[in-house]
């Protein structure tokens with residue numbers, strides 16, 4: 001599948017933003033985050049900016065952005081529509097909770113309820129994003145049980161690293177947040193490893209034989225393409241640039257997205273003094289690594305329509 | 315609403331005969347010709363005379379080589395367009411309600427005034443039946459010539475999809491596949507018509523008729539045999555001519 005940069009930006013940026021909101025909601029309600037005003041302000045501003053950037057980026061690949069509002073209407077059947085509705089609805093508890101935190105300095109009692117609602121809605125939105133892809137039977141690399149956990153855990157991991165960086169630079173990184181972020185990073189690495197192992201096994205459900213129905217006669221080989229140049233379907237769904245470099249890119253994603261942030265955050269727990277620089281470095285490295293990871297999520301995924309065009313398996 | 319409308323009793327669709335299709339692309343061209351002036355925005359081309367042309371078409375004809383075990387390969391020409399699926403995933407994924415299936419006759423259409431051009435429906439279709447128009451930026455797909463089949467301004471014999479009308483080898487049939495007694499349903503029954511990618515769970519309305527069985531014959535290395543035959547001396551009159559020409563030359 002063609003990895004549109006707007007979609008890579010949308011899923012990584014909004015994923016990180018919702019991850020930050022989830023930690024702000026849960027750990028803030030539990031009283032485990034610093035209450036220094038600069039931290040609250042910076043944390044909510046960054047989270048909302050990331051979510052907003054992602055949502056705006058997601059409209060860049062639309063043919064008719066001026067009609068984007070129509071996408072809120074089909075929540076009964078469409079995960080894309082559900083994602084839009086959940087994304088907008090999340091702003092309600094975020095406004096309440098963030099307002100209480102930043103303006104009144106309150107996170108407890110009824111404000112904590114808003115915090116938990118913020119976390120719940122943030123994670124629900126990320127789940128909806130994952131299901132836009134997870135619901136597509138036509139792309140076996142997406143239609144499996146690894147995709148939603150990966151989106152959710154990577155959202156928490158990236159949000160945790162960014163929130164740690166904001167905390168370290170404006171107040172003090174709470175060790176609970178650091179430990180939970182380390183856990184999310186490790187879990188994320190495990191889920192991605194499992195995901196990659198899963199998609200490396202070819203999916204045999206659909207083949208050139210089932211696509212054409214000619215398997216009842218014999219082995220099928222595409223002989224002539226219906227068109228001499230590309231078409232939109234092949235540009236969109238026949239993307240194959242990444243496959244040659246997939247191994248290298250996966251290693252880059254693992255090192256930048258998981259290994260370096262794990263090491264940097266781990267050091268902050270053991271050694272005092274460089275927390276700000278180390279968490280900041282972890283955030284930068286993670287950003288690059290997760291962009292590569294998300295790019296691969298699209299570029300490596302094969303669509304069953306390619307079976308009509310000469311692929312034997314997806 | 316992009317929820318599916320329940321099961322329509324009438325299921326208009328195509329039956330495509332892979333035995334008689336000769337791969338001439340007449341259906342492809344007549345489809346483009348009708349639909350660029352018919353329902354919705356024109357089917358545009360970009361860079362049509364340049365090095366890298368691209369354009370929206372609603373029907374594509376492949377050719378496959380099919381090799382039964384131990385026998386010679388056959389060539390099968392294979393038209394591919396929207397199958398107007400009963401469980402159309404392209405409809406349910408659409409966030410705007412632009413993509414819909416009609417309860418009255420089962421035709422799957424796109425309301426181009428609502429389409430935001432997100433492309434998700436094309437991702438959801440297993441058959442590559444939807445193409446984004448590069449100029450109008452909306453999703454295009456086979457309409458089953460909804461503007462021909464009910465069109466009382468056309469002579470009766472033209473009230474069928476343009477591709478069916480154009481096919482010179484009668485490889486395309488149009489009718490109600492929801493009616494078990496219709497001509498197309500009987501044809502599917504008689505010829506063992508089948509679904510494409512049934513495992514995708516889309517329950518296509520369109521059916522394909524398999525190529526009729528060829529005479530089974532051991533695979534032969536005709537390349538070598540042909541060359542050897544050409545070197546043999548002919549007999550009879552041709553043999554005499556052959557020898558006479560040899561003497562002359």
Ligand code: SF4
Nearest residue numbers: 396397398399404439
């Ligand atoms: S063939 Fe594709 S576009 Fe047509 S109804 Fe089925 S899924 Fe939708």
Ligand code: SF4
Nearest residue numbers: 408429430432433435
């Ligand atoms: S491209 Fe148009 S018809 Fe297709 S899913 Fe998006 S809005 Fe619906």
